[in-house]
Amino acid sequence: MIVEIVSTGTELLLGQIVNTNAAYLARKLNSLGFHVLYQSTVGDNRERMTQVLATALARADIVITSGGLGPTQGDITKEVSAGLLNKPLILHGPSLERIRCFFQQRNLPMPDNNVRQAMVPEGAIVVENERGTAPGVILEEGEKTIIHLPGPPHELEPMFERSIVPYLTRRFGEQGIIVSRVLRTYGIGESALEVKIRDFILNQSNPTIALLARNGEIHVRLTAKGASAMEANELITRLEMQLRQYIDQYIFGKDEESLEIVVGRLLQEKGMTLALAESCTGGLVSSRITDVPGSSIYLTGSIVCYSNQIKIDSVGVPAEILERYGAVSKETAYYMAQGIRGKFRTDLGVGITGIAGPGGATATKPVGLVYIAVDGPAGCDCQEYRFFGERTGIKHRTALAALNQLRLYVGR
Amino acid sequence: MIVEIVSTGTELLLGQIVNTNAAYLARKLNSLGFHVLYQSTVGDNRERMTQVLATALARADIVITSGGLGPTQGDITKEVSAGLLNKPLILHGPSLERIRCFFQQRNLPMPDNNVRQAMVPEGAIVVENERGTAPGVILEEGEKTIIHLPGPPHELEPMFERSIVPYLTRRFGEQGIIVSRVLRTYGIGESALEVKIRDFILNQSNPTIALLARNGEIHVRLTAKGASAMEANELITRLEMQLRQYIDQYIFGKDEESLEIVVGRLLQEKGMTLALAESCTGGLVSSRITDVPGSSIYLTGSIVCYSNQIKIDSVGVPAEILERYGAVSKETAYYMAQGIRGKFRTDLGVGITGIAGPGGATATKPVGLVYIAVDGPAGCDCQEYRFFGERTGIKHRTALAALNQLRLYVGR
Numbered sequence: 001m002i003v004e005i006v007s008t009g010t011e012l013l014l015g016q017i018v019n020t021n022a023a024y025l026a027r028k029l030n031s032l033g034f035h036v037l038y039q040s041t042v043g044d045n046r047e048r049m050t051q052v053l054a055t056a057l058a059r060a061d062i063v064i065t066s067g068g069l070g071p072t073q074g075d076i077t078k079e080v081s082a083g084l085l086n087k088p089l090i091l092h093g094p095s096l097e098r099i100r101c102f103f104q105q106r107n108l109p110m111p112d113n114n115v116r117q118a119m120v121p122e123g124a125i126v127v128e129n130e131r132g133t134a135p136g137v138i139l140e141e142g143e144k145t146i147i148h149l150p151g152p153p154h155e156l157e158p159m160f161e162r163s164i165v166p167y168l169t170r171r172f173g174e175q176g177i178i179v180s181r182v183l184r185t186y187g188i189g190e191s192a193l194e195v196k197i198r199d200f201i202l203n204q205s206n207p208t209i210a211l212l213a214r215n216g217e218i219h220v221r222l223t224a225k226g227a228s229a230m231e232a233n234e235l236i237t238r239l240e241m242q243l244r245q246y247i248d249q250y251i252f253g254k255d256e257e258s259l260e261i262v263v264g265r266l267l268q269e270k271g272m273t274l275a276l277a278e279s280c281t282g283g284l285v286s287s288r289i290t291d292v293p294g295s296s297i298y299l300t301g302s303i304v305c306y307s308n309q310i311k312i313d314s315v316g317v318p319a320e321i322l323e324r325y326g327a328v329s330k331e332t333a334y335y336m337a338q339g340i341r342g343k344f345r346t347d348l349g350v351g352i353t354g355i356a357g358p359g360g361a362t363a364t365k366p367v368g369l370v371y372i373a374v375d376g377p378a379g380c381d382c383q384e385y386r387f388f389g390e391r392t393g394i395k396h397r398t399a400l401a402a403l404n405q406l407r408l409y410v411g412r
Numbered sequence: 413m414i415v416e417i418v419s420t421g422t423e424l425l426l427g428q429i430v431n432t433n434a435a436y437l438a439r440k441l442n443s444l445g446f447h448v449l450y451q452s453t454v455g456d457n458r459e460r461m462t463q464v465l466a467t468a469l470a471r472a473d474i475v476i477t478s479g480g481l482g483p484t485q486g487d488i489t490k491e492v493s494a495g496l497l498n499k500p501l502i503l504h505g506p507s508l509e510r511i512r513c514f515f516q517q518r519n520l521p522m523p524d525n526n527v528r529q530a531m532v533p534e535g536a537i538v539v540e541n542e543r544g545t546a547p548g549v550i551l552e553e554g555e556k557t558i559i560h561l562p563g564p565p566h567e568l569e570p571m572f573e574r575s576i577v578p579y580l581t582r583r584f585g586e587q588g589i590i591v592s593r594v595l596r597t598y599g600i601g602e603s604a605l606e607v608k609i610r611d612f613i614l615n616q617s618n619p620t621i622a623l624l625a626r627n628g629e630i631h632v633r634l635t636a637k638g639a640s641a642m643e644a645n646e647l648i649t650r651l652e653m654q655l656r657q658y659i660d661q662y663i664f665g666k667d668e669e670s671l672e673i674v675v676g677r678l679l680q681e682k683g684m685t686l687a688l689a690e691s692c693t694g695g696l697v698s699s700r701i702t703d704v705p706g707s708s709i710y711l712t713g714s715i716v717c718y719s720n721q722i723k724i725d726s727v728g729v730p731a732e733i734l735e736r737y738g739a740v741s742k743e744t745a746y747y748m749a750q751g752i753r754g755k756f757r758t759d760l761g762v763g764i765t766g767i768a769g770p771g772g773a774t775a776t777k778p779v780g781l782v783y784i785a786v787d788g789p790a791g792c793d794c795q796e797y798r799f800f801g802e803r804t805g806i807k808h809r810t811a812l813a814a815l816n817q818l819r820l821y822v823g824r
Contacts, residue, residue: 011622013451020430036425037457038464039424040451040453041450059463111606282695282699283696283698300719304714304715310713
């Protein structure tokens with residue numbers, strides 16, 4: 001089954017947003033065994049969108065569009081495909097009802113232009129949108145299928161998972177099983193990692209191996225094709241075992257397991273509680289830890305001690321330590337970790353101090369210098385890091401380092 | 413001048429990487445006044461790439477490709493365009509020399525397959541690659557122009573800036589200046605906003621108006637074309653003034669001004685300091701505030717008071733308040749704001765408490781119920797919110813609401 005992904009929206013042609021929907025859909029469709037051979041992007045222009053959809057229908061069995069289902073005048077995707085297939089747009093009652101409820105729940109008046117979102121081409125299969133007002137639309141025209149999805153990723157992705165995947169398997173059957181597994185690594189660069197497993201990469205066939213740099217992590221994606229999911233999984237597991245002989249110490253999780261999820265699981269397994277004293281990360285690490293449902297079980301709380309006075313008064317860093325070694329020092333990180341641990345009476349305390357920049361650097365302490373301390377029953381582990389890049393990048397890399405240091409401390 | 417961007421590479425069709433090159437090229441080309449009307453993506457397959465390039469040449473004046481200039485068998489872009497234009501591939505001596513040097517400098521042997529990178533279609537303008545081994549290629553065929561760029565962004569971007577931009581202006585002259593300005597709004601939905609300025613949207617020509625939903629904000633983008641930047645800016649300013657008569661109270665900033673940047677500027681103007689007590693946001697608001705360089709001037713610190721004990725011991729929320737009204741209540745938010753303000757001796761205190769979910773809801777308190785209090789010289793402003801979506805989405809929307817409430821408090 002040949003698929004073409006058509007992304008609509010002038011903001012894409014203007015380059016104001018990066019097309020993450022196309023990558024998401026391509027990844028999912030390939031994992032289901034469908035062949036994505038083309039991707040196209042066109043703006044909110046009737047004539048050109050008609051032309052692009054016609055071309056797509058001519059060369060693909062399934063055309064999946066994203067965007068242009070909104071309430072505004074610029075949202076024309078459904079009108080275009082209705083015109084292309086000579087079908088009138090008709091009002092879909094249940095969708096209008098759901099849109100009304102959407103506004104009622106939020107105690108907002110429903111603008112009349114939202115009614116447009118409930119208009120669908122005659123004969124269309126309407127797909128509920130659990131996260132927004134725009135329903136999805138499936139059009140079956142003989143052998144061809146057109147699927148219209150909303151543009152916002154947080155609406156498109158759940159709709160695709162919950163409604164489109166079941167529909168595709170129902171209509172087109174199993175396309176042969178393709179299974180992917182991502183080994184998430186931290187603490188090694190892409191090319192260094194490639195060198196360690198180069199022979200496997202050069203001789204890959206089934207499973208295939210892909211290295212992907214993802215916000216400071218390197219992901220190793222293993223993809224296997226098999227007659228059954230079990231067969232494909234066995235192929236992947238076998239390769240994973242071999243790869244782990246070379247890169248095991250860098251792998252912290254699989255697939256959707258972020259560092260904060262892994263840390264949270266370890267803390268729960270050990271029945272440990274945690275508190276943080278964050279300076280240069282400004283609360284980012286605590287926020288990431290609390291992204292995980294149930295984190296209140298192990299995270300007692302944190303102090304963002306941006307000023308020295310707070311470091312002294314609320315965290316308990318001795319003033320003379322700050323004076324002698326400075327706020328950005330191994331010693332201050334140590335006392336921050338120890339102080340917050342005692343203050344909040346937790347099993348573990350984390351202290352993070354550094355220079356996120358652009359200001360604050362000195363002759364001896366450059367932007368990107370960071371100290372992270374983890375204090376606990378096994379003593380205090382304090383590490384120095386030197387990160388590069390701009391402020392938010394350094395904050396992000398510091399948060400990853402802190403989560404990883406915590407993972408290693410709790411895991412050992 | 414109509415441009416089509418053609419991205420090549422099977423990794424794009426597999427969704428293993430997001431297509432940032434297309435966004436980069438589109439942004440640059442639009443700012444130069446070229447009209448990017450189509451973007452296409454095709455894999456490393458001769459037949460399909462030929463078909464896609466032919467379609468592009470038929471509907472665009474300029475076709476810019478990225479990827480497929482590497483040394484491997486899968487890199488076929490130049491072969492395909494040479495075939496399409498019936499031109500032989502010939503060896504380009506200077507390029508071969510540069511590739512040799514590239515390997516010499518790194519004390520590496522040059523693999524023979526790198527010679528392929530020095531082969532170019534006859535009559536091509538060859539563009540130096542300062543960051544890699546693959547030269548760029550420009551092909552002029554009558555009115556049409558094909559430009560082949562390497563795939564890696566760190567090679568493509570400098571090549572485009574330094575060689576392609578001068579070439580385009582030399583060959584096609586000034587395309588007129590295009591200037592964009594984004595008015596960032598908060599506190600109103602996309603369709604409600606459109607209703608307020610619908611007449612302007614329906615009658616738009618130059619400047620054009622586009623509404624974009626961006627992570628809980630609605631952006632109004634004004635784009636004007638003019639002979640000079642000044643002329644374009646005047647057109648935009650005139651329209652902005654008109655729009656502000658209808659939506660001024662929702663506009664908090666322009667272009668890159670995030671809520672945290674605006675809040676930070678206001679705090680500095682008023683010479684005020686700030687401290688936060690965050691529960692359901694887990695430090696996210698403090699982290700966003702500290703994303704802004706120099707935020708240490710006004711942010712003294714914060715406490716992430718996830719447990720009730722911390723709310724009592726460290727923030728100073730009376731135990732009986734927590735007992736009587738619960739942790740998620742107007743009263744608790746009020747005492748959190750007041751408590752942290754007194755504790756950290758700041759001009760302003762913010763208290764945030766709510767249910768991020770998926771757990772924690774009760775019969776009377778649903779997931780998404782949030783209370784935000786801002787305490788300061790002008791008294792305490794406490795608001796109730798009801799957000800929808802999953803955990804991180806609710807955290808994000810709560811952070812926006814807190815920043816906006818803070819902005820309104822400080823700004824008045």
